[in-house]
Amino acid sequence: MAPALCAICKTERANIKRPKNHARVCKGCFLTLFEEEVHHTIVSSNLFYPGERVAIGASGGKDSTVLASVLKTLNERYNYGLELVLLSIDEGIKGYRDDSLETVKRNAVQYDMPLKIVGYDELYGWTMDQVVETIGKKGNCTYCGVFRRQALDRGAKMLDIKHVVTGHNADDVAETILMNLLRGDMGRLARSTNIVTGDDSSDVKRSKPLKYAYEKEIVMYAYHKKLDYFSTECIYSPEAFRGTARALIKQLERIRPSAILDILRSGEDMARLVPGESASSCGCKGKSKPPAATAAEDDGGIGGCGSNGAASGNEMAAMEKQLRENEAAEELEVDVSKLSLAGRAAESETDGAVPLKTNKNSKPVTRQTLGNCKRCGYMSSQEVCQACMLLEGLNKNRAQIQI
Amino acid sequence: MASTSPPSTSSPAAMSSTTTTATTATAKPCIKCRSNPGTLDSRGQLVCHICFQKFISQKCIKQIGLLNKDVRSSSSQSLSAYHLSQKNSGPPQASSRRYLLGLSLGASSAALLELLNENVEFQLSKGRNAPFELEVVHVSCAAGAGADGGGGGGGLEDDGKGRTTTEREKVEEVVLKRLGGRYPRFEFRVVYLEEVVGLETVDWEGLGLEDFAGSSSTSTTTKAEKLQQLFDNLPSTTSRTDLLRLFTRHLLIAEARKSHCHALLLGSSTTALAELTLSETAKGRGFSLPWQINDGVLGVPSFSPSSSPSPPSSPADAGKKTKMEETGMLVYHPLRDALRKELVTFTKLAGQPTPIAELLPETDSFTTTAAVVSHKDLSIDEVMVRYFAEVEENYPSIVANVARTTGKLMRLFGGAGVADGDGDEEGGGKAVGEDGSEDNDEERLCGLCSMPLDVLGDERWKGELGEDSYRDALVVDKGAKRMKQRICYGCERSIRG
Structure with a gap:
């Protein structure tokens, strides 16, 4: 039997089965398709303007490495006119982050992009290893996520950049949608479906150009493009809602590959049904209202951690x-x-368990308003921002230990 | 409010291992009545059988009370939704409510049956009239071969073409006879799945199944064959299970209309509603969740075959519109506040002279927790059933919260409301009132699942996903234009994969 030919070019051998729709295509067409789909997302959502300076939140992992590579390609191919910068956060996790940062440094050279690294220790006085030493492994992802959200923004500010793109993919978004359904948090669900969070009125805008890209396709792209990325997952593990949602997504994808996209479709539609949420998921609809929560605070409801990003260890029980x-x-x-x-x-x-975000589940969605944190001056919908709250707890603990 | 039949306290052996912890040795008293020994763990409290059954019964009665009120108020307003469907027969007496119960023969719907009976008997014992009449309909799904979950399973034997009785049907027959004996006040009926063929609530033409339309006269055998063929050609187990569920609902609604019922009652537990929320989300039907999860009037479309002289056939759009008439049916889930495991326990305790559970079919062939065959063959619904069975065990309130919060989503018609800009969708989202069949100019219902079509969402999605979107594959297909927006995103997925 003759080898099947690529469904697109009809000349090359089809050696790739697209995870997304099981289409059989050749390597070259796959890479092009992948890039074109990201391009379509960027154009249809009006993500960038010519001359915009954009920071790529780079962890050295597959998602952000693919994002950097694709953006560079598209920027050149379609003359976006973007000035791209790599922005990395050093959480201070030995054996994980120090290695992955080496990857980012190589990427900076490979893609010829400037690189800025911001450390938790310099921002907060705590590395994640120290945090874990203090509070244990349970619930540390909450700290990491909250810290990282601010860290990315602060890093962007240091660079005087107003737009940070992150490598969140379709699987991440789908996971977040299911997670928020399980948590009964419709407000966050609505926000998590937005491709852009934050806008001109907030300091730093966030977007996720890979929102519709399947994780498996990202891995394939990285593999066939021979990209240099770091593939170890964070050593501190995911938990509860996110973990459970992730397991579900994987199972659903196996049964019906389109399920991930179908969940995104459901999530976007449901976002329009949430009382009091703004309707557009694509941020392209002209004069959009200020978002319900800022990127810095909420990250569109997506866990800050690309690979894990879970919250409290006993989140479900709590x-x-x-x-x-x-x-x-x-x-x-x-x-x-x-x-x-x-x-x-x-x-x-109170006895040492992780301070959960207050539970608004049984109430209708509340709209958050933006102000500034009393302590650090950073934007926040509360008087004191989440990072400062967490820090307060940590510092108390440290004092106790010293006594 | 109490259950009238004193529950049998003599069957601790029947207790489920899930809700119950048989702590008979340490006879701590029931936290509620403080007299009987507490034998069941009900939401963190040690209670006795009697108080447990009261607890479940109250949850049900509360919903039935709402329903009764709903029906009374809508019948005084001429019950427009109902009324429209009754063209030939006079309007029913407003005083006698008539409900139809969909009985899958699983624990939840059986529990509902028992609870409804209790309610009637209680009222009668007080010298009042029966609050409602009840018809009980079981949809026999043997023809949905290959589908799993949600009361599916079974299947026709290879040589069994058409209406040869399957093993499963024999069991069902026996069970229904037993139940009929137990509850003589209610009427019991079986409807076979193949009766869906020819039902005008499905847009068969739109689905490309012209020979399914208007075939009410066709013999049962042919219908069964047709349906079997349709199921065989569906792309996945998920699709089969999905259609099985949709067809079952079509039949129940059709039966309810046929016998002039004011409402269709479904036994869905909290757990079932949570499962439905997640599985429908995973199948791309997020938009219609507010209709699926909440109680209220559902639109019931009627598609007449286009061969029949359709009025002034203008361009496609107007033509389509005249083809779909719409009425409504009140659908209620009176057990929405009870967990599945609680209902399982309930069926093992409630009922005289023996618990109802003992009248039901052997569980392994009917419930969905059978052993895994292959992961690929699981349906999305089945995945969610398994998932929530676990969550329910340790985190029952989380399960309840899923259904509750999903219920707060607004019902939007046609995704309209945002159309006039500024993302101010509240203005456009019309709430379905008691007379939900009105104001549906904007509304078009899916030809398969009968839920409102999300025109706006479809357009936006297409914009976002671009040329490679799933619909474009259809454009190549056939009559794509006609196809478009006649069924919803989720149904499209089920039919085409």
């Missing part, structure tokens, strides 16, 4: 408790057992 308390309160029954249960829950939450 939420379960909280929900039960709410239920108990709703029933308006003076019920001794429930009270004591609630009391126990409150206790265990």
